[in-house]
Amino acid sequence: MPIEPFEILAIRYAHLGNRHPGENLILADPHEFASDLDYFVWVLRRVDCSFVVDTGFGKPAAARRKREWLRCPAESLGLLGMDAARVSDVILTHMHYDHAGNLDRFPRARFHLQDDEMAFATGRCMCHQAMRAPFDLENTLEMVRRVYSEKAVFHKGDAELVPGLTLHRVGGHSAGLQILRVWTRRGWVIVASDASHLYANFEQGRCFPIVYNVAEMLEGFKLLYRLADSPEHIVPGHDPLVMKSYPAASPELEDIVVRLAVPPSRR
Ligand SMILES: [Zn+2]
Numbered sequence: 001m002p003i004e005p006f007e008i009l010a011i012r013y014a015h016l017g018n019r020h021p022g023e024n025l026i027l028a029d030p031h032e033f034a035s036d037l038d039y040f041v042w043v044l045r046r047v048d049c050s051f052v053v054d055t056g057f058g059k060p061a062a063a064r065r066k067r068e069w070l071r072c073p074a075e076s077l078g079l080l081g082m083d084a085a086r087v088s089d090v091i092l093t094h095m096h097y098d099h100a101g102n103l104d105r106f107p108r109a110r111f112h113l114q115d116d117e118m119a120f121a122t123g124r125c126m127c128h129q130a131m132r133a134p135f136d137l138e139n140t141l142e143m144v145r146r147v148y149s150e151k152a153v154f155h156k157g158d159a160e161l162v163p164g165l166t167l168h169r170v171g172g173h174s175a176g177l178q179i180l181r182v183w184t185r186r187g188w189v190i191v192a193s194d195a196s197h198l199y200a201n202f203e204q205g206r207c208f209p210i211v212y213n214v215a216e217m218l219e220g221f222k223l224l225y226r227l228a229d230s231p232e233h234i235v236p237g238h239d240p241l242v243m244k245s246y247p248a249a250s251p252e253l254e255d256i257v258v259r260l261a262v263p264p265s266r267r
Pocket residue numbers: 094096134173174194
């Protein structure tokens with residue numbers, strides 16, 4: 001039986017400008033281009049199932065960290081006819097503050113994450129400010145509550161959630177970071193999340209400076225190429241070019257939601 005293809009939607013919910021090159025690339029030349037960052041959550045859906053990928057951050061975290069908060073990621077699901085309160089499955093690519101906030105908005109959901117990520121977020125590495133900085137304690141506590149109420153689904157390495165959707169542990173940027181391989185009408189698309197913040201990271205083999213293990217991050221770039229049908233099938237986690245390269249989900253959702261299951265325009 002042929003696998004039913006997924007639709008993949010990227011919802012842009014926040015933005016950060018005025019970056020220095022060294023904030024995007026280790027060993028950057030201070031004079032080179034420094035991309036802004038966009039912040040996304042993603043939706044995978046087809047007739048028989050749907051998944052929300054990451055949950056973003058709320059307004060208080062945006063104010064604390066001085067990010068431009070454009071809209072609530074959970075409420076934005078309403079733009080796609082979905083209700084966060086009824087979502088059954090959320091995939092957390094990792095537990096950084098910009099990917100794992102707002103958990104209380106998903107009361108029915110099971111949360112899929114890697115063993116390594118939960119251990120990382122609650123273990124000895126969090127004794128170091130440099131490792132802890134991208135985490136938000138309240139988010140971690142919320143996730144611990146979900147472990148205790150049996151709402152966590154742990155994965156170790158690769159896992160198939162349904163035919164046409166697999167998770168792959170990459171590590172690198174965070175100890176248990178995972179990426180998604182998704183079957184679509186244009187073939188296998190990789191939702192890379194922070195395995196590559198920007199196109200420049202994986203295309204040029206240059207690491208983002210928030211990193212747990214540099215060697216794993218570099219191996220992760222290779223894995224993206226291996227799992228994707230082509231480089232055009234790799235979608236980075238924070239690159240503003242994503243909004244420019246893919247079509248809006250509808251005219252009303254221009255600059256808010258783009259469709260990743262169709263080929264990108266040339267960059
Ligand atoms: Zn991250």
